[in-house]
Structure formats: structure tokens, C-alpha cells
Amino acid sequence: MLVANKWKDYELIDTGNGEKLERWGGFVLRRPDPQIIWPIEKENEVWTQVSARYHRSSSGGGQWEEKVKLPERWTIGYEGLKFYIRPTSFKHTGLFPEQAANWSWMMDKIRSAGRPIRVLNLFAYTGGATAACAYAGAEVCHVDAAKGMVQWAKENAALSGLADRPVRYITDDVFKFVQREQRRGSRYDAIIMDPPSYGRGPGGEMWKLEADLYRFVESCTAVLTDNPLFFLINSYTTGLSASVLTNILTLTLKRNHGGTITSDEIGLPITASGLNLPCGILGRWEA
Numbered sequence: 576m577l578v579a580n581k582w583k584d585y586e587l588i589d590t591g592n593g594e595k596l597e598r599w600g601g602f603v604l605r606r607p608d609p610q611i612i613w614p615i616e617k618e619n620e621v622w623t624q625v626s627a628r629y630h631r632s633s634s635g636g637g638q639w640e641e642k643v644k645l646p647e648r649w650t651i652g653y654e655g656l657k658f659y660i661r662p663t664s665f666k667h668t669g670l671f672p673e674q675a676a677n678w679s680w681m682m683d684k685i686r687s688a689g690r691p692i693r694v695l696n697l698f699a700y701t702g703g704a705t706a707a708c709a710y711a712g713a714e715v716c717h718v719d720a721a722k723g724m725v726q727w728a729k730e731n732a733a734l735s736g737l738a739d740r741p742v743r744y745i746t747d748d749v750f751k752f753v754q755r756e757q758r759r760g761s762r763y764d765a766i767i768m769d770p771p772s773y774g775r776g777p778g779g780e781m782w783k784l785e786a787d788l789y790r791f792v793e794s795c796t797a798v799l800t801d802n803p804l805f806f807l808i809n810s811y812t813t814g815l816s817a818s819v820l821t822n823i824l825t826l827t828l829k830r831n832h833g834g835t836i837t838s839d840e841i842g843l844p845i846t847a848s849g850l851n852l853p854c855g856i857l858g859r860w861e862a
Contacts, residue, residue, distance in 0.1 A: 576840040579675040584651035589847035591615030602626040657734040673854040678707035685711035695763040702728025714741040769809040806860040820858025828860040
């Protein structure tokens with residue numbers, strides 16, 4: 576497992592009974608996680624004296640119960656980057672802290688490339704990877720179908736002092752955008768994608784990962800330069816093996832460009848138990 580263990584402003588304090596206890600800067604949140612199928616070893620005051628707790632609804636969704644008045648949003652930092660945190664109605668906070676393991680890797684790749692790097696970030700959410708790549712000196716194209724997430728990404732970049740960096744923010748269906756980039760002859764040295772299990776584009780376009788991922792990765796190879804640097808796929812789809820990503824990257828990237836592939840789980844260290852919490856999978860191709 577690749578573990579994001581360099582955080583100072585974030586901590587996974589404890590886990591158990593389908594929930595995790597997390598410190599986000601100065602606030603402690605308690606929220607569900609379906610991977611946590613073991614019991615809480617000791618539900619002490621650390622578990623009960625939280626800033627807020629997310630309760631699932633039997634009819635779907637859920638809501639936050641604030642134990643203290645939370646600000647509308649607050650900031651946390653990671654290795655020179657800063658992000659706005661805001662608890663949303665879907666239990667998320669606007670940031671997936673385990674992705675810091677990828678941010679550090681991407682920054683190292685870009686800084687050591689010895690040449691200008693153009694990055695395409697697809698399904699780019701609130702722009703953690705966008706900020707990391709821009710911070711490392713890359714030119715970035717950030718694409719997401721949700722206008723609110725694109726705006727959040729812009730605000731994160733500005734918060735990190737990156738407002739003047741060469742970043743394009745695009746609100747669009749990623750399939751259609753990649754197709755237009757092919758026709759325009761646009762090329763990128765690196766591609767990042769974090770596709771959802773299911774999704775709907777701004778024009779009602781449907782996405783299903785199992786049906787669409789291979790052909791989408793294949794289409795993305797058409798907008799790579801002749802000397803690509805890396806290609807990263809993240810997935811949170813339950814039941815999808817990291818070996819599947821190895822196979823996809825082998826058939827689409829390694830066959831044409833050589834290089835090496837790493838596929839694995841990605842996770843976070845749990846302070847109380849010393850264990851690691853699996854949070855998803857990734858597949859990395861690199862030259």
C-alpha cells in the first residue's frame with residue numbers, strides 16, 4: 576500500500592464500527608467509511624468530544640451534527656500547498672487526504688523532468704493534483720463537469736499562491752473535451768484521472784467506470800506527446816482490483832511507450848492502532 580504519511584494538518588486518529596475519526600486542522604470530524612468493518616477498540620472521550628459527526632439517513636444521504644459551531648470553511652496545508660475544507664451534504668470535506676501520496680510523487684516527477692511539462696487533470700474535483708502540479712512548475716489543464724468544484728479548485732490554487740500560474744480551468748464533459756483536444760492537436764506530457772464509478776456530464780452524458788474506463792484511457796493516449804512523463808489513474812470503485820489498472824495501462828501505455836507500471840492500494844496511517852486504512856486504488860505508468 577502507498578501511504579500518505581507526511582501530513583501535519585490532517586490526522587486519521589482512530590477507526591471502528593464503520594466510522595473514522597479525523598483531525599482536519601483545528602477540527603475533529605467523525606464520519607462513515609464502508610471499509611471499516613472492525614470494532615472500535617475503545618470508544619472514549621476522543622470519539623465523543625468531536626467538532627461534528629455525519630449521520631447517514633435510512634432514506635439515503637445524511638447530515639452533519641455540529642457539536643461546535645463550524646466555520647463555513649477553513650484551511651489546511653500540505654508541503655507548501657493550502658486547501659479549503661468544507662463539510663458537504665455527501666459526508667465529504669472537499670479533499671481526499673490519501674491523495675497526498677500521489678501529489679508528492681507527481682511533484683517529484685515534474686521537478687526532475689528537466690523540461691517544461693504540460694499536465695491534463697481529468698475529473699479534477701477541487702484541484703489537489705492541479706495545485707500540486709502547478710506548484711512543481713507544470714502547466715496544467717483542469718477539467719471537471721461540476722462548475723462548483725472547478726470554482727473550488729480555483730480558490731484552492733489562489734490560496735496556495737498559484738493564481739498566476741499557467742492553469743486552465745474547464746467545466747465540461749471529459750469525454751467531449753478529450754475528443755476536441757484530439758481534433759485540435761493538443762498534446763500533454765502527463766495525464767491524471769480520478770473517474771467516479773458513475774457520473775453524468777453537464778449535457779446528461781452517462782459514465783459507468785466498468786464500461787467506459789478502458790476506451791477512455793485509450794482515447795487519452797491520443798493527446799499524449801511522443802515523450803510522455805506519466806499517466807495516473809485513481810479509482811474508488813468498490814471491487815475493482817489494482818491489477819485491472821495494471822492491465823489497462825499495459826495495453827494502452829506500456830505497449831506503445833515502454834516504461835514501468837505501479838498499481839496498488841492507497842491509504843492513510845491510523846494513529847491509534849498503527850494500521851493503515853485502505854482508501855482506494857491507483858495505477859501509475861511512468862517513463
